[in-house]
Amino acid sequence: AQSVSQHNHHVILSEAASLELGCNYSYGGTVNLFWYVQYPGQHLQLLLKYFSGDPLVKGIKGFEAEFIKSKFSFNLRKPSVQWSDTAEYFCAVRSVGGYQKVTFGTGTKLQVIP
Amino acid sequence: DGGITQSPKYLFRKEGQNVTLSCEQNLNHDAMYWYRQDPGQGLRLIYYSQIVNDFQKGDIAEGYSVSREKKESFPLTVTSAQKNPTAFYLCASSGAVYQPQHFGDGTRLSIL
Numbered sequence: 288a289q290s291v292s293q294h295n296h297h298v299i300l301s302e303a304a305s306l307e308l309g310c311n312y313s314y315g316g317t318v319n320l321f322w323y324v325q326y327p328g329q330h331l332q333l334l335l336k337y338f339s340g341d342p343l344v345k346g347i348k349g350f351e352a353e354f355i356k357s358k359f360s361f362n363l364r365k366p367s368v369q370w371s372d373t374a375e376y377f378c379a380v381r382s383v384g385g386y387q388k389v390t391f392g393t394g395t396k397l398q399v400i401p
Numbered sequence: 402d403g404g405i406t407q408s409p410k411y412l413f414r415k416e417g418q419n420v421t422l423s424c425e426q427n428l429n430h431d432a433m434y435w436y437r438q439d440p441g442q443g444l445r446l447i448y449y450s451q452i453v454n455d456f457q458k459g460d461i462a463e464g465y466s467v468s469r470e471k472k473e474s475f476p477l478t479v480t481s482a483q484k485n486p487t488a489f490y491l492c493a494s495s496g497a498v499y500q501p502q503h504f505g506d507g508t509r510l511s512i513l
Contacts, residue, residue, distance in 0.1 A: 296441070321501055331491070331504045377443060379502075386449070386457050387432060387495070389502060393443035 289314045291380050293392035300368050301400050308363040308395050310352075310378035317383040320361040322352055325394075326374045334376070337361065348372070373399045403428045407492050407505035414479070414486065415513050422477045422508045424492035433475035434493040434502065437461065444491060450475055479510065487512050 292311045300306060312318065322334040335346025342354040352363045361378060378392040405426045414420045426433065432451050436444040436459075446459030450469040464483025469475055475494075479486045489509050493502040 293443075330506050333501045336501050379444075386451055388446065388449060388457070388459070389434060389493075389495075390446060390460070391436070391444035393441065 289390050291390050291392035293395050295395045297396045299398045303367050306365040306368045310361045312359050312380040319381040321379040322363050323377045324374045368399050370399045370401045405505035407508050412510045413513050417481045419480050424475045426473055426494045430494035430496040432495045435477045436491045438489040
């Protein structure tokens with residue numbers, strides 16, 4: 288069955304610290320991968336996506352993610368976080384071909400301390 | 402502007418009642434999805450539909466039903482069989498295969 292695991296449930300960082308949020312998925316076929324962000328009181332926004340090609344993808348607001356197929360991982364990174372990055376981050380996987388099921392992880396709450 | 406409209410924003414239900422949440426999109430997207438968001442559990446897929454008159458159960462379909470009679474509409478009914486319906490419900494749609502999902506603003510359902 289298709290599933291997504293986000294191992295960090297709550298992360299607290301000081302401003303300027305580097306960020307890496309883990310995301311692992313399970314699915315035997317071809318996938319698209321996504322990271323979404325939900326700021327307090329707002330709806331989900333797409334941060335970045337991977338469909339094919341270069342496994343290192345860059346998104347908005349200085350975020351990037353690397354797809355490592357052998358590890359079934361798609362970790363999110365940012366070299367230097369800001370207070371405005373305080374939000375909840377969700378990893379998602381979509382199975383390609385047939386029914387395009389999209390499954391989300393449980394989310395990681397990031398709190399950045401000024 | 403194109404987008405997804407969910408209504409109502411807040412909904413209250415008495416125990417034992419069925420209630421229907423509306424989701425309409427004018428993005429001409431083929432695929433539509435319903436998720437339930439609970440604190441600490443992320444978004445869990447209830448039902449999804451790739452095309453009109455076809456839909457598939459997600460991971461937590463029990464106690465819910467959907468229909469897809471029109472491309473732009475994908476209503477979700479929370480039935481009395483759903484034992485824990487209080488949650489935030491999100492509708493999403495996506496177009497071509499290599500496109501991400503667009504999300505509505507959600508409906509918060511509470512049991513009186």
